[in-house]
Amino acid sequence: MGEEQQWSRDTALRETNSATLRLIKLFAARSRWRTLWTSLRTVLTPIIILVVLAAWVLDWDALGVAAAVLLGVFSFPIVWHSTYHWFTEDLTEQQRQFIFAAVGLSLTVLALIGMTGAMDWIRGRFQGTNWEAVGALAEGFGALGQILVALLAAYVAWRQYVISRDLTTQQNRITQQQTIDSYFQGISDLILDDQGLLEDWPPERAIAEGRTAAILTGLDAEGKAKIIRFLSGAKLLAPLKRDRRLGRAIFDGLGGYEEDIEYGVRVINLGSMLAGSDLSGTDLRWTELSDANLTGAQFRNCNLTRANLAGAILQGADLTGADLSRTRLFYGNVEQASPRDRLNPPNFRTGAQTGAVVEDVNFTNVKNLSEEQRYYCCCWSGSRSRETIPGGCEGIPNKLGR
Secondary structure (H helix, E strand, O other), X not given: OHHHHHHHHHHHHHHHHHHHHHHHHHHHHHHHHHHHHHHHHHHHHHHHHHHHHHHHHHOOHHHHHHHHHHHHHHHHHHHHHHHHHHHHHHOOHHHHXXXXXXXXXXXXXXXXHHHOOHHHHHHHHOOOOOHHHHHHHHHHHHHHHHHHHHHHHHHHHHHHHHHHHHHXXXXXXXXXXXXXXXXXXXXXXXXXXXXXXXXXXXXXXXXXXXHHHHHHOOOOHHHHHHHXXXXXXXXXXXXXXXXXXXXXEOEOOOOOEOEOOOOOEOOOOOOOOOOOOEOOOOEOOOOEOOOOEOOOOEOOOOEOOOOEOOXXXXXXXXXXXXXXXXXXXXXXXXXXXXXXXXXXOOOOOOOOOOEOEOOOOEOOOOEOOOHHHHHHHHHHOOHHHHOOOOOOOOOOOOOOOO
16 A cells, blocks of 8 residues: 555656656747747848838838838837836836826817717818918917027026036035135144144244145135134234243243234234235134235125234225224324334334224225224325215324325
8 A cells, every 4th residue: 555655656756747847848948939039030120121111112012011010020029018017117006097097088089079070160160261371370489489499498508507606616615615624734733743732933834824825815705714713713823922042932821822912923924915805794803913914905894893903004905894893903092003114113002103004995884983993094094095984084183194
């Protein structure tokens, strides 16, 4: 009994293996046939296209029809397979429903027109129409459409220009900020030792001034303002008190470095780096610009609150709309204060030769101008600038004399 069962299992296994082998051979033959068919179709399709074109040109109707049918047999499966894959795989269910609905609606309209006699009514409605006039009107609408297309193309081109300009501006702003960050790091590495203390020997000060002059020439107004705020906040523009042996900066006992407005040495001397610069609309609060050459600089609508401009050369500068709240223009007494002088040293007790050179400065609509500032500007700005000072200069002498 056991031998018969074993023989039955072996027979069933052999039959299963035989059926599997036949299926494998069938699939292999089918695959070879598909490969052969694909290769044949790839080779014959261009040839059949040429035959169809030649038969069409030479009026060989029988050959052309046969070739066209054969070309359709070769081409239809490819088109059908691609279309079916696009329709079932690439489109969403909502898109497929929309296509079916559009086809159904179009068929509905055509069926109603054809079956309800609407087409006869349409023909009768337009039977007496002057089609030449309709053609002329259509040409007019066509010309109008071309104009609208041209206007649309111009608008698209303009929008592309605006977008490109904005992207370029944004990229330039990012690049400028990266340059400024690199400058901050470079200056810090140059003048600080390993303990973070100021170590500015003369060669290092010269290199720092050179790097500052180089970067200021390539920045816009906001970039220059960032550099000035950084240098001012870091006390690199302030005159620092030095010891008389090594020239090292001296601590003030409060965690910072002591300033010496008479004999101090600046880490970076701006000199004429900002002469003629446009700093309009920038934030220069609490900045150190004393003794800087700011000839012809533009400070329109600039915030100069608590900025130090004592001894600065502002000749020909434009301060229209600038905020001068608590801005220092001189030291000492306002009645004795006078602009800096190349021949005489400044006297910081009386204020003589400590003030800013304000000749020919435009003070139109300057904000928060104190009485002392107004008195000083009226005395030393000259006849043309006196006319622009808010509040007027009546009763204030013109000490400049011109």
